[in-house]
Amino acid sequence: MEQKPIAVFDLDGTFVRSSLLIELVRGLVREGVFPPLAERELEAAYRAWRERQGTYKDYLMKVVEVFYRRIRGRQVYDVEEVGRIVATEQREQVYVYTRGLVQRLRDGHSLVAITGSPDVIARPFAEAWGFQRVYPSNLVARDGVYTGERDPPMDASVDISEFKRSLLQGAVSELGVTLAGSVGVGDTESDIPLLEMVESPIAFNPNLHLARVARAKGWEMVYERKDAIIHLRPEEQWTIDGLE
Numbered sequence: 659m660e661q662k663p664i665a666v667f668d669l670d671g672t673f674v675r676s677s678l679l680i681e682l683v684r685g686l687v688r689e690g691v692f693p694p695l696a697e698r699e700l701e702a703a704y705r706a707w708r709e710r711q712g713t714y715k716d717y718l719m720k721v722v723e724v725f726y727r728r729i730r731g732r733q734v735y736d737v738e739e740v741g742r743i744v745a746t747e748q749r750e751q752v753y754v755y756t757r758g759l760v761q762r763l764r765d766g767h768s769l770v771a772i773t774g775s776p777d778v779i780a781r782p783f784a785e786a787w788g789f790q791r792v793y794p795s796n797l798v799a800r801d802g803v804y805t806g807e808r809d810p811p812m813d814a815s816v817d818i819s820e821f822k823r824s825l826l827q828g829a830v831s832e833l834g835v836t837l838a839g840s841v842g843v844g845d846t847e848s849d850i851p852l853l854e855m856v857e858s859p860i861a862f863n864p865n866l867h868l869a870r871v872a873r874a875k876g877w878e879m880v881y882e883r884k885d886a887i888i889h890l891r892p893e894e895q896w897t898i899d900g901l902e
Contacts, residue, residue: 663839665760665767666826666852669784670775672845672862673756674748678775678783680721683728685744691736692728699724715846725776730806734799741778748779749786755882756843756862764788768835772825772852774818790833793825823851844868853877 670677683700686692703720706712729737760769771784771792780794798807830837842849842856847867853859854875861872861879872879876892 669773745782
């Protein structure tokens with residue numbers, strides 16, 4: 659049987675217009691699993707990002723810190739239920755470009771999602787869109803209660819970029835697919851190893867770091883803004899400026 663090529667997508671900010679983790683935290687507060695204080699702990703980082711005094715990455719790292727601290731001791735059933743609810747709410751909150759790409763590639767490719775968002779929301783979301791595999795952050799639980807840990811453990815010593823590369827290599831082996839004719843879509847520098855491995859890399863709404871790498875390597879860049887989808891080809895003349 660002929661091997662299918664793989665199509666690998668980051669989810670947050672690439673397929674989903676928001677972050678599944680951020681939406682999960684909001685849902686956990688709304689449903690009473692997390693206290694309202696959890697959202698208030700995020701206000702300073704959120705405001706700094708919105709006012710261009712801080713970065714989105716700083717805000718997201720604060721969300722990660724609050725989530726893993728607050729998830730400790732919570733019942734698995736309660737969190738999984740909220741995860742399913744929020745995944746359904748976010749089902750159509752996706753980008754037009756990557757939605758269309760998934761729909762076009764679905765028949766001829768094996769669709770794989772790699773995301774830092776927790777399994778309780780990433781799995782139901784990805785499955786609803788027909789992804790064959792999703793590699794999320796797996797929450798550790800004992801006796802039906804979350805420990806606040808991840809499997810495998812993720813800390814400052816872990817190179818996220820190389821970890822994603824190893825996940826893609828594992829997916830190729832596990833699914834029996836090929837990198838010939840493969841497609842990859844990402845939005846930050848942590849996706850660079852994925853994009854280097856595939857035949858057709860696409861930097862979608864890339865941050866400054868990824869945009870500069872994509873241009874240097876001749877990768878296609880796509881921006882979706884308001885009602886426009888803008889394709890930047892490597893042979894064209896344009897400039898990249900940061901906000902600093």
